Amino acid sequence: xxxxxxxxAVGSLMYAMICTRPDIAHAVGxxxxxxxxxxxxxxxxxxRVFRYLRGTSKxxxxxxxxxxxxxxxxxxxxxxxxxxxxxxxxxxxxxxxxLFGGAVSWMSKRQSVVALSSTExxxxxxxxxGKEVIWLRRLCLELGFELGATEVRCDNQGAIYLAxxxxxxxxxxxxxIQYHFIREKVEKKVIHLTKVDTEVNSSxxxxxxxxxxxxxxxxxxxGLMMNGSGKALTCSVYPPSGRLxxxxxxxxxxxxxxxxxxxxxxxxxCEPLRGAKPRRGGPAARAIIADFEVSEGIYSRARVEDGQxxxxxxxxxxxxxxxxxxxxxxxxxxxxxxxxxxEVLVAHLQFFRDQVTIARVYNLDVHQxxxxxxxxxxxxxxx
Numbered sequence: 001x002x003x004x005x006x007x008x009a010v011g012s013l014m015y016a017m018i019c020t021r022p023d024i025a026h027a028v029g030x031x032x033x034x035x036x037x038x039x040x041x042x043x044x045x046x047x048r049v050f051r052y053l054r055g056t057s058k059x060x061x062x063x064x065x066x067x068x069x070x071x072x073x074x075x076x077x078x079x080x081x082x083x084x085x086x087x088x089x090x091x092x093x094x095x096x097x098x099l100f101g102g103a104v105s106w107m108s109k110r111q112s113v114v115a116l117s118s119t120e121x122x123x124x125x126x127x128x129x130g131k132e133v134i135w136l137r138r139l140c141l142e143l144g145f146e147l148g149a150t151e152v153r154c155d156n157q158g159a160i161y162l163a164x165x166x167x168x169x170x171x172x173x174x175x176x177i178q179y180h181f182i183r184e185k186v187e188k189k190v191i192h193l194t195k196v197d198t199e200v201n202s203s204x205x206x207x208x209x210x211x212x213x214x215x216x217x218x219x220x221x222x223g224l225m226m227n228g229s230g231k232a233l234t235c236s237v238y239p240p241s242g243r244l245x246x247x248x249x250x251x252x253x254x255x256x257x258x259x260x261x262x263x264x265x266x267x268x269x270c271e272p273l274r275g276a277k278p279r280r281g282g283p284a285a286r287a288i289i290a291d292f293e294v295s296e297g298i299y300s301r302a303r304v305e306d307g308q309x310x311x312x313x314x315x316x317x318x319x320x321x322x323x324x325x326x327x328x329x330x331x332x333x334x335x336x337x338x339x340x341x342x343e344v345l346v347a348h349l350q351f352f353r354d355q356v357t358i359a360r361v362y363n364l365d366v367h368q369x370x371x372x373x374x375x376x377x378x379x380x381x382x383x
Contacts, residue, residue, distance in 0.1 A: 001038055001039065001040065001043065004038070004043055006034075006035065006038040006042065006043060006046065007035055009046045009050070010028065010031055010032050010035060010046070013027075013028045013031070013046070013049055013050070013053075014028055014032070016053065020060065020061055021053070021059070022096060022103050022106040022206070022222060022224070023056075023059075023205070023215070023218075023219045023224055024049055024052070024053070025094070025106060025107070025108035025206050026092070026094070026108045026205060026206050026207065026208070026209070027045070027049050028049070028108075029092070029108045029109060029110065031045060031046060031049070033085075033110070058226050059219075059224050059225065059226060060224070060225060060226075061102045061103055061222075061223050061224060061225075062101070062102055062223045062224075062225040063099065063100040063101055063102035063223060064100055064101060064102075072099070072140065072145045072147065073099075073147070073148075073150075073151070074097050074098070074099050074104070074133075074136055074137075074140070074147070074150050074151075075097065075098050075099075075150075075151050075152075075153070076095055076096070076097045076098075076129055076132075076133065076150065076151065076152040076153065077095065077096050077097075077098075077152075077153050077154075077196070077201050077202045077203040078093075078094070078095045078122070078125050078126055078129045078152055078153070078154045078203055079093075079094050079095070079122070079125065079154070079155060079198075079201050079203040079204050079206065079207050080092060080093050080094065080111070080115075080118075080121040080122045080124070080125035080156075080207055081121070081207045081208045082115060082117070082118040082121045083114070083115070083121075084207070084208055085110055088110075088114070089114055090110050090111050090112075090113070090114055090115075091110070091111045091114075091115045091121035091124075091125075091207075092108060092109065092110050092111065092206075092207045092208070093107070093108070093109055093110075093111055093121075093124065093125035093128050093129075093207070094106075094107065094108045094109075094125070094203045094204075094205075094206025094207040095107055095125065095128065095129040095132065095203055095206070096202055096203045096206065096222050097129075097132065097133075097136060098202075098222055098223065101223050102222070102223030103222040103223055103224075104136070105132055105136060106203075106206065106222075107128065107132070107206070108206040108207065109128070111124055111125075113176070116174075117158075118156060118158075119156055119158035119159050119162065120175060122154060122155075122156035122158070122159035123156075123158075123159040123162050123163065123175070123179060123182070124175075124179050125154075125159075126152070126154060126159055126163055126182045126193070127178070127179045127180075127181050127182045129152055129182075130152070130181055130182040130185050130191055131181065133150050133152065133185070133190070133191055134185070134190070136150075137150060137190070149189050149190060149191060149192040150190065150191050150192065151192050151194060152191050152192070152193055152194070153193075153194050153195075153196040153201065154193060154194075154195065154196065154201075155195070155196055155197060155198040155201045155204075157195055160193045160194075160195060162183070163182050163183050163186050163193055164183075164186055164193065200221075202218045202221035202222050203218075204218060205218040205219075287303055287305050288303070289301065289302075289303055290302050308323065308324065309321050309322060309323050309324065309327075310322060310323075310324060310327045312327055312330065312331075
């Protein structure tokens with residue numbers, strides 16, 4: 001690994017993360033911890049992030065949408081895991097601030113001290129976010145914009161209580177004084193803390209690895225869209241309730257399994273065996289030319305001479321030798337089983353698609369009803 005440009009690769013990823021790709025912030029933060037002595041698995045993870053960036057190169061930060069026409073309000077989301085680093089048992093802080101629907105500031109960073117509870121970890125994350133709020137507010141002030149209290153959303157009620165209550169707490173007296181900075185800003189009404197459900201906390205993917213459905217929703221929630229077209233990586237769910245996320249996740253897995261089943265159903269996979277089957281009373285069957293992958297990105301070609309038997313890989317490093325007739329029968333049976341499994345998967349997939357559609361329509365109706373109620377309440381108060 002001495003000749004592998006690990007540091008250069010991390011630096012390149014960090015440049016992309018700082019500029020326009022908050023979705024890789026957590027991955028880059030974890031990979032940067034092994035700069036001094038990286039291993040093969042770390043280099044493999046680096047290449048995986050690069051492949052992800054190549055596949056999502058058209059993602060861009062978009063601003064506007066429903067937020068256009070409103071006042072200049074910066075909204076922050078803060079989160080922290082608890083003891084996520086298995087080596088040091090330190091927690092990871094993450095925050096993201098959005099303006100007009102798009103991210104303008106974000107961070108994913110391991111905390112400098114060990115938190116004794118999830119509340120402490122979230123409280124320290126609030127302090128880091130509070131310092132960023134002060135900088136953003138000063139920047140807006142220099143640009144000529146006056147701001148009210150900046151709303152910061154957190155999913156830990158205990159951390160919000162600590163920040164709002166200046167009384168002495170025996171269980172938190174050991175917390176360093178620097179982390180009480182957030183309490184002062186809340187008291188002066190510079191920052192307004194609100195409780196948000198974990199499922200709609202868009203900073204959740206900055207602190208830990210999350211399922212693909214949640215990852216894509218968080219990316220869309222902070223304005224990452226495909227080439228500015230307003231199209232996210234996937235259809236965002238509002239709000240993404242736990243059951244709905246589970247349905248979407250199961251649906252995505254079924255799509256993956258269905259694709260695998262389609263691949264395994266290739267009739268051409270039986271062709272080599274038909275070609276290898278000796279012809280009675282005739283010339284020997286032709287040799288088989290096969291390409292196989294030696295390692296990642298390296299392929300080789302092999303010539304397999306005709307014979308009376310073939311070897312089939314059964315998984316778990318088990319390979320057995322069969323006659324051509326037995327192998328053909330076995331593969332044909334597997335093909336029929338795969339077709340039956342595919343029919344079941346397609347039926348299940350359609351069921352979950354229907355469930356997700358129903359849930360999305362219901363959530364959209366609830367969202368629109370709440371907007372109408374809020375508009376009516378504002379009109380009533382003004383009159």
